[in-house]
Amino acid sequence: MLGAHALCLWGCSGWPDQARPDQQSSDPALAASPLREIQPLCDGSDGARLVYAAEPGWGFVYDSFTAAHGAEFLVVDGQCDYSLKGRSLRGLQRGHLEAAQASRLAAELQFGRYASASSYRPDRCADSALVVLQDDSARLVFGGCPPGRSPQVWSDAFAGIARRFPDLETESQPAWGLTQLLAVRDPAPLGSRRASAWTAELDLDEHAIDPFSVSIGVDPSAGVLVEDEPTLALLSELRWSALADDPDASTLYVEDENARRYELFLRDEPPSAIAAAVQAALMP
Secondary structure (H helix, E strand, O other): OOHHHHHHHOOOOOOHHHOEEEOOOOOHHHHOOOOOOOOOOOOOOOOEEEEEEEOOOOOOOOHHHHOOOOOEEEEEEOOOEEEEEOOOOOOEEEEEOOHHHHHHHHHHOOOOOHHHOOOOOOOEOOOOOOEEEEOOOOEEEEOEOOOOEEEHHHHHHHHHHHHHHHHHHHHOEEOOOOEEEEEEEOOOOOOOOOOEEOOOOOOHHHHOEOHHHOOOOOOOOOOEEEOOHHHHHHHHHHHHHHHHHOOOOOOEEEEOOOOOEEEEEEEEOOOHHHHHHHHHHOOO
């Protein structure tokens, strides 16, 4: 969940609600103009209306694999349907906003007003993620460094997504389907966690990598794409079991019939339209 890893996601140096909001627009040409009204989030269209997306930032070599479609994202379309991905094993999820929920989310995220603050660009810290909010008018960008005196719309929008994302993640339903799986041999001691039995026919060792072979990052195409129902069903069972023990669990630990242990990293493959919306939002 976003709140559980705010330090890494939003950078080691800052957090949007630490900003000192400025009631005026960041664009002098718009400063004297009244703010646009909050716009309806769900307008009946099929395309993406709201996109929140975050890169993983600097810190974990396996992020290049698990976060190939963003470390976190939320995409809401004009029908009030949404797709969401967090960092835990909950992975890709979906849900539907009722009218009251959509109105509240639009208000908290200042939907439709981003053009008034889109020219504001706080410095980006080297250790931080790129975090983006995009509405039907423009894109807001946060790079992790303390934003200082920021436009009210900018501050309210990022503070709003920080509050609302964990709630939406909890309320959503799994949308697990095609899953890219990366197995790492001989993981570090598990501590209080136990290794679950790997009973699928898929030979993990055939697709596994050694931990010492990774120094900078893992190719997003590494591992194997899981498509068969029995293996996907086992992964689902293992996910729920791990999440029951630790709601923030992000990897699985398994042991095969030959007593070989692996740490499993999973990446749910979103629908192409969702992946495209996220990638477009994260473009420099």
